[in-house]
Amino acid sequence: MGGVGSILETLFHIVDVEYSWICDLKGKEVDEPQSKDYQSIQKVKALSDLYNKDLDGFLQSWTEDLENKILKVSWTDKEYKYGEVLRHVIVHEIHHIGQLSIWARDLNLQPVSANLIGRGL
Known part of the structure; x- marks a missing residue:
């Protein structure tokens, strides 16, 4: 298989990357989860649910004013616009939905649906 290595590892990767980027937008430090601690679909789903509760308020309060705000991250000298990062997170998940x-x-x-309508986004 391509991608991250396995279906479970890909699901974990999606959850981890989404949370990390959005926490960067929130200015929140992240304790990076280790994939070895999430070796079942139930554990990855529980992590996703936990992260979604944390991110929901930030995403629900998104305004146009955030679109061009600049994000600086620790691992590069590059700067990113908040809107660009948010769209990257969305495209990243869609990319992996295609792999899945x-x-x-x-x-x-049955293939995973890439339809985003009706997913509460």
Whole structure:
């Protein structure tokens, strides 16, 4: 399989990257979770649910004023616009949904829907 290595590792990666970037936007330090601690779909789902509760208020209060605010991160000298980062997070998840759909078809399973309508976004 391509991508991060496995379906479970890809799901963990999606959750981890989304949370890390949005915490950067919030100015919040993140204790990086270790994938070895999330070796079941139930644990990854619980982590996702926990993170979503934390991020929901920030995302619900998003305004146009945040769109061009500048984000500086510790690992590079580059600067990013908040809106650009938020759209990157969305595209990142869609990219991996495509991978998961291909893997599901390879396993003769129902592919994951890439339809974002009705997902409460």
